[in-house]
Amino acid sequence: MADATTYDPLTTAGTWGRRAKVVVYALLTLFALVYLVPITVVVLNSFRDLGDISRNGLIGIPHSFSLDYWVQAWCKFCVGGTCKGIQPFFYNSVAMVVPASIISTAIGAINGYVLSKWRFPGSEVLFGIMTLGVFMPGQMVLLPWAQVLGFLGLTNTIAGLVFIHCVQGLSFTTLFCRNYYVNIPDALIKAARIDGAGFWRIFRKIVLPLSPPIIIVTLIWQFTNIWNEFLFAFIFSSGTHQPITVALIALSGGGTAVHQYNVESAAVLIGALPPLLIYLFGGRYFLRGLTQGAIK
Amino acid sequence: MSVESFTLTEVKVAPTPPRPLRERLSSFLPQLVLAPSLLATFVYVFVFGAWTIWISVSNSGDLPDYSFAGFHQYADLWVNLRWRIAYTNLFLFSTLYVIGTMVIGLTLAILIDQRVRAEAVFRTIYLYPLAISFVVTGTVWRWLFNPTTGLESMMHQLGWTSFKFDWIVQRELAIYTVVLTAIWQASGFVMALFLAGLRSVDPDLIKAAQIDGASMPRIYRRIILPAIGPIFIAVLVVLLQSAIKTFDLVLAMTQGGPGIATTVPSIYVYDLIFQRGQLAEGAAAAIMILVALALFLVPYTIWTNLRQRREARDG
Secondary structure (H helix, E strand, C coil), X not given: CCCHHHCCCCCCCHHHHHHHHHHHHHHHHHHHHHHHHHHHHHHHHCCCCHHHHHHHCCCXXXXXXXXXXXXXXXXXXXXXCECCCCHHHHHHHHHHHHHHHHHHHHHXXXXXXXXXXXXXXXXXXXXXXXXXXXXXXXXHHHHHHHHHHHHHCCCXXXXXXXXXXXXXXXXXHHHHHHHHHCCCCHHHHHHHHHCCCCHHHHHHHHHHHHCHHHHHHHHHHHHHHHHHCCHHHHHHCCHHHCCHHHHHHHHHHCCCCCCCHHHHHXXXXXXXXXXXXHHHHCHHHHHHHHHHHHCC | CHHHHHHHHHHHHCCCCCCCHHHHHHHCHHHHHHHHHHHHHHHHHHHHHHHHHHHHCECCCCCCCXXXXXXXXXXXXXXXHHHHHHHHHHXXXXXXXXXXHHHHHHHHHHHHCCCCCCHHHHHHHHXXXXXXXXXXXXXXXXXXXXXXXXXXXXXHHCCCCCCCCCHHHCCCCHHHHHHHHHHHXXXXXXXXXXXXXXXXXXXXXXXXXXXXXXXXXXXXXXXXXXXXXXHHHHHHHHHHHHHHHCCHHHHHHCCCCCCCCCCCHXXXXXXXXXXXXXXXXXXXXXXXXXXHHHHHHHHHHHHHHHHHHHHHHHC
């Protein structure tokens, strides 16, 4: 990456430059405000009472404050007949996303290791085939998945969703890891082989110790995507087995009932929190995953 | 798969100077390790793909029926008003979403590229929507666009009682609220991609142009932007892909309404297969989504491969 400090158009350009700098900051701040409006509104509303919201509107300065709506959203609010709040669905998502991310990342790492360090005739073609999965639109595989899940007895289970996300995520995790491992010098591997180290030993002793960055990127990528995923969750789960994204739609989408915007805001925030926290604390890795996922 | 045929012949030949089985197996270990994933991907992409294609030309009603019926489902699709609305919406949505996101993303990237202070803060703010699901984004923006709770009511509270902003409940305009929300969600991401590109341009080129007396806008237009051309294409492809797959955002915001005004192909597929039990036509619609993707992904893949090969050849 080039050094960004080598040119500085605006500070060197005199008064015009200074004026331009003001415009730049003004625009950046304006955009920042637009980006922050939705989250600010939701955070504020999650603490306001309903009277306050209906009197002063959703977008307004709070006149009331209570933590009660978070408690309600977490464990009391009624979603689709059961009144345990968003909590069981949150745990469903956890039970889905943790195994699915770990398994798909582990398999991806091993696949990437084979496809970069143990190439064989045709392995590049196989790699190409594996990356095709990245482009497959979900709608194309809904019917087959429905049948396969039925056949395996996994219809409407978290295990079924874990299975789907593992298979679907393989292409991504393999792609990520392979492209990372390609940069490990082959000489390292060769030397180890001459010393008599085998396939697994080289993986454990040489490749894995070099892997933490890509493992974190891949895990974060998988976690965020699976946590936020909706289509498969929506179609292949129902009732008490729904992940949180589906429950949120059920909770806030019901058009007829009077909206409890405060509780719904809290619930929406709870649903958004895990990936948001990951983004705030692992932003660097998060971004790297995004750019790699976009431009392979 | 080739992996299995290798091991089979290996067993049959049974070489006379006996190498221990362990050793023979271990020489194929990489292939063996890869085999399950390959099988899974192969099934996922090709078998599932072929399965859906077959359903689309079968007699399936609300249950799969694998007898051949012909291609009339595809013709029926285009007669169906709802599908035509869905496809028109997809084109409208994709076009505006791609243009809007790229313009805003590039603007933000160029602004941030002016060595601003607190760059990390701005970047963090622009990018956080990416960490949030479409369901959450859609829900929140639905509230904001809703005339009785959102922006319109806020303006009324502030005393501007004639203010009107009810696009989300207008048949003709609802799709634009989805576009705006989608742009809000993705423009930070595009900013990050463009920014990485801007920073990778050779600074010597820029300095040389500055010494020659070129103005900054001119340098951007003539040197920097052309240098990041490939990133434009990559961003375009990523955005088009996500546009075509859009499902949850529309569902969370408008559920395809008012009426069927904001239906998109992905919702149409879901509706036909899982709500109306018209498996064959639903499958045909799913394949049209794949066709739309292939229309630009295939040329893009060929282009990147050619480019990589050319780069490899030229060193």
